[in-house]
Amino acid sequence: MNGIETAPDRDAWRNGFEARVLDGYRAAGCSEPLARALLERAVRGIEDWTVATDGTGWIAVEVTQDNGATVGRIHDLTVPRGREWAEQWCAERGAQRVEVRLTGGPGAFADYPVRGQNRMRAVVERPELPAGLTVRRLTEEECPGWYAREEAGYVADIVRAGALTPEQAKAKSDEDFARHLPQGYRTPGHAFYAMEVGGEVVGTGWVNHGFLPGVTFGFSLEVYEEHRGRGYGRSAMAVGAWATRQGGDEAMMLNVFGGNEVAMRLYDSTGFTVLDEYRSIDL
CATH class of the missing domain: 3.40.630.30 (Gcn5-related N-acetyltransferase (GNAT))
Structure with a gap:
């Protein structure tokens, strides 16, 4: 679909992904130590994620077990119209639902219902x-x-x-x-x-x-x-x-x-x- 294939080299993606996550936390008012602590939580299990690209952007996904359900997670999505590919990838591996964690607004996932928010003051x-x-x-x-x-x-x-x-x-x-x-x-x-x-x-x-x-x-x-x-x-x-x-x-x-x-x-x-x-x- 749209020439999306598994990325042979994840380093370029990971560096950019971590920088974007950090920028999101800084923009929300986090101190540098807090932003980096939140980044550490956000990338737990990153070695198990599957990273794909169409040459213009990235998709990072995984399927895991959570409270007795098979769950797909879209960790990153910068490929235009790449959501359909990510959802299909998860469905093919038995996912019963797909989850996303977002900073800076819903973007391509505005039609996904909100399940929870972390807030800070x-x-x-x-x-x-x-x-x-x-x-x-x-x-x-x-x-x-x-x-x-x-x-x-x-x-x-x-x-x-x-x-x-x-x-x-x-x-x-x-x-x-x-x-x-x-x-x-x-x-x-x-x-x-x-x-x-x-x-x-x-x-x-x-x-x-x-x-x-x-x-x-x-x-x-x-x-x-x-x-x-x-x-x-x-x-x-x-x-x-x-x-x-x-x-x-x-x-x-x-x-x-x-x-x-x-x-x-x-x-x-x-x-x-x-x-x-x-x-x-x-x-």
Whole structure:
């Protein structure tokens, strides 16, 4: 198709690919150490990718197993009208869906539904908590209830994003929680908070300091459903900024699943820029 063939020499492609990825992260406001740390994550497994060219641009693809599904991934695409070739290549190898990770806008994948975004915002040196809101650490006795609520919400978010079945989402949840919290409540670098108004808990926060160079990751900044619609969402973002500085970091990163338009609007309004966007379609 269009004279596209497997590239005999990957060096020219890889150098250009890594430079483009770095430029995308720098444009999103990342420091140089953070941009390079994100690049390292972006190129994991690169030796297993198949690289093809038509002489004018590049395509990088792979097929792998993910949560019980055979998944195709398009890692790079600079060949005009090369998407059809990449999708066909994945389908021929049994892929049930095709995923892409994007920086700098959807480009040729605007019709792929958004499944998730990583966002980031720099934090001022001394952020203040909103008046009337107090923050304290979760007690160890509160953690089992918090964990059950977080897990149920995480599974629901994955399913709503449309990428996985409920069974696959539960398996991913179990794997992710075990990886991020191997020691549970006592896992080093993680902090768990209760947000209170008038002595009543209105939400919780879970952050990981030093997740990447200078970055605290907000795994969860949740306002309980019965307290939503009162402006506490913006308060939760302020808590995240405060916690980031408490941990000695300069920027906060978080993830939002596709389909969560309310959260995306909140992050837009509070200055979180998109670092990566994940999209996929079923084949």
